Amino acid sequence: MTFDAIDIKIMNALQRDAGQSLETLGADVGLSRNACWRRVKSLEESGAITSRVALVDAKAVGLGLMVFMQVRTHSHDPDWQMQFKRATCTIPGILSVYRMTGDLDYLIRARVPDMDGYDTLYQQLISQVPIADVSASFVMEEIKDSTALPL
Template sequence: MSKIDALDLKILNALQHESDLGLEELGDIVGLSRNACWRRIKALEEAGIIRGRVALLDAKKLDLGLSVFIQIKAAAHDASWLEQFARATRDMNQIQGVYRMTGDLDYLIRARVADMADYDRLYQTLVTRVPMGDVSASFVMEEIKDTTALPLL
């Protein structure tokens, strides 16, 4: 795929808000035939722009009502610690995102757990798998905005 044009952006915007749109409906939204939409979607997938399609679940209805941000200061700043940390966090399904940061902390983890006891289990597992310099957590009291949509249009 050489370049993304305005029609590709319309397709991407529509799909990131409702990934299960039929080709007919998507074509009506963006002004293309279903075959043209299909070809563009395939090209976007092959280019890695569309990485996958998922269902967004309601965490609270699945008893995962506590969202937590965990701030980490690394115990070491070498490749082996980073690999151990990356492997440990990738293997823990409660962890939804891990970010290397600038500023006072080294890493920020975004996680979903059922409650404080569940968070404590996550914390205990994490610190037994990887030596930490400092760990602190902030718990979300209210989710005002939470989206996966990128600002395309």
């Protein structure tokens, strides 16, 4: 996909504030409301914009502890992978799951209320899929956490 300067401006503006009106967005990027709407729809249809969401403050909703779980497995067969994918996609506190290269097989990013919440999440995961080893690191300070891509 190729994007022109206006497409880039639209995507940057929507990454900052997806709730702004089309009038405001159009004025910011130099388009009329209708032309701006057509561009946004085209970016959505092409898959460049996958969704428009509200970001919720985790601490405000009682999910103040972020944890990164490093997962190692003895099995790499397709059935285990499907079982792991199904388990991680259904546990609400799990936000991101990545299959990794190197010594680590998977990295999970999760949000929980506290250590008891982490233990509950951990127990849910290991009850659904056999895992060789899980270690966890807890975030003490969030220095930068952004969803905006550098366009």
